[in-house]
Amino acid sequence: MGFYSVFSVNPMNSEQAYITATQTWLSSIIIAHNICPFAKREQERGSIRFCVDEQSDIENCLLNLMQECERLDNDNAIETTLLIYANAFKSFDDYLDFVAVAEDLLIDQDYEGLYQLASFHPDYYFEGAKLDDPENYTNRSPYPMLHLLRETSIDRAVSSYPDVDNIPQRNIELTRNLGLAKLKSLLAACYSSGA
Numbered sequence: 265m266g267f268y269s270v271f272s273v274n275p276m277n278s279e280q281a282y283i284t285a286t287q288t289w290l291s292s293i294i295i296a297h298n299i300c301p302f303a304k305r306e307q308e309r310g311s312i313r314f315c316v317d318e319q320s321d322i323e324n325c326l327l328n329l330m331q332e333c334e335r336l337d338n339d340n341a342i343e344t345t346l347l348i349y350a351n352a353f354k355s356f357d358d359y360l361d362f363v364a365v366a367e368d369l370l371i372d373q374d375y376e377g378l379y380q381l382a383s384f385h386p387d388y389y390f391e392g393a394k395l396d397d398p399e400n401y402t403n404r405s406p407y408p409m410l411h412l413l414r415e416t417s418i419d420r421a422v423s424s425y426p427d428v429d430n431i432p433q434r435n436i437e438l439t440r441n442l443g444l445a446k447l448k449s450l451l452a453a454c455y456s457s458g459a
Contacts, residue, residue: 282348283314285406288457290346293450297442299402299435302421311343320351322362326369332412333375345412353408356387366410380418382411386451398439401447402432406454 290312295304306312313335317328332345353359363383370376384405389395422428439447 278350279316279318282316282350282407284457285454286314286346286348286409289406289451289454292453293401293447297438299438301425301431306343309343311341313342313345314348315345316348316350317352318350322352322365325349325352325362326366329366329369329410329412330373333370333373333379336379336412336414343414343417347410347412349408349410353385356385356389359383359385359408363410377415380413380415382413384409384411396444398442398444398447399436401439401442401451402435404447404451406451 290303290307294300295307298304313332315328315332317325319325319328329347332347336342336345353362360383363381367381370379370381384403385408386404386406388403388405389397389400390403393400425431
């Protein structure tokens with residue numbers, strides 16, 4: 265079983281370039297360095313859906329997010345969705361505003377407890393962290409994106425992992441040991457894979 269993707273007709277189209285760069289990021293950073301210890305299993309199962317949203321306005325992006333929730337409602341073969349924003353939320357502050365609205369929408373649409381959002385952005389930085397702190401690279405991605413996760417899957421993964429509470433601290437130490445130059449290089453390489 266392969267990866268789910270919305271655009272797979274022409275491997276050279278721009279949508280496929282976004283997906284390829286994101287797949288490279290997932291493999292070469294998130295999985296290769298075990299930043300998310302649960303990602304490899306889903307990658308191997310082919311149960312990750314990669315969806316490119318080319319909208320640039322918040323309303324349509326929110327509508328597409330709800331469509332992805334409905335898709336998860338109806339397709340149990342998809343474990344999780346990475347919703348990649350091609351034209352929106354270039355500014356990290358605008359992106360954070362969108363994430364807040366998206367989380368409220370999940371609650372309003374009775375998806376609280378069913379789905380959870382994780383956030384990734386090329387300029388991601390944690391509150392209180394310096395902009396050049398390598399720890400920010402745990403959430404830096406080639407493009408702005410939302411990771412839509414099933415709550416039941418999170419519960420199952422957390423209950424089977426021996427030291428889930430230590431993941432954030434381990435990732436901070438890992439990224440700082442890798443260093444800023446290495447992390448920048450790894451992220452930059454994702455773009456060339458999608459070209």
